[in-house]
Amino acid sequence: MTITARRVFIWNAHPKSESFCGALADAYEAGAREAGAIVRRIELEDMRFDMTMEGDARTNEGLEPDLVAWREALAWCDHVFVVHPYWWAAMPAKAKAVLDRALTSGFAFKYHKKGVMWDKYFTGKTADAVITSDTPPWLDTLLYGKPARKVLKNQVLGFVGIKVRNVRQLGSVKVSSAEKRQKWLEQIEALGRRAAVEPKPSILRRLLLVSQPKRASIA
Secondary structure (H helix, E strand, O other), X not given: OOOOOOEEEEEEOOOOOOOHHHXXXXXXXXXXXXXXXXXXXXXXXXXXXXXXXXXXXXXXXXXXXXXXXXHHHXXXXXXXXXXXXXXXXXXXXXXXXXXXXXXXXXXXXXXXXXXXXXXXXXXOEEEEEEEEOOOXXXXXXXXXXXXXXXXXHHHHHXXXXXXXXXXXXXXXXXXXXXXXXXXXXXXXXXHHHHHOOOOOOOHHHHHHHHXXXXXXXXX
């Protein structure tokens, strides 16, 4: 039996690569590579694009090369890891702009002609996500209902069919000790190692994969 290495796409969605999010992405990548995964990585800081909507969002027409590369990495991977800071209850504006410009209808999903339902083009992919915050996660849950975790899991990744295996909020980063941050790094490295292992789909998911409509290729 031939075992194919899993393809993992790591997106550090922090505007500054030299950040704790960057360190977490490093740890995840180290774990995934150690366990045999093939990794592609994109840094938000390196992405250059107009943050306003231009061109045809259904194709690559009008998309800058960095957005095309981001799309290609997402389409290529079996598993995606997203890490971003928690700013005003959400991801940074530049990271959100990537989703607005690149994670669009015709590429990641498509609404049915009638009604409000849609086809999810990335069913079968999995994801892990980490959000860093100065607000303690328990307080964010108690006061605000953990909005960033809910949105990323259900209304971004889940919306296009990606099954989120883990979504974690780490904090408070502001008052954390070096020992605490090291523990977090070790936990995320272990998460990266697990990303290299193919999860066993449930019977329901197998049926969904068989029935999932094929997406037209994007030029």
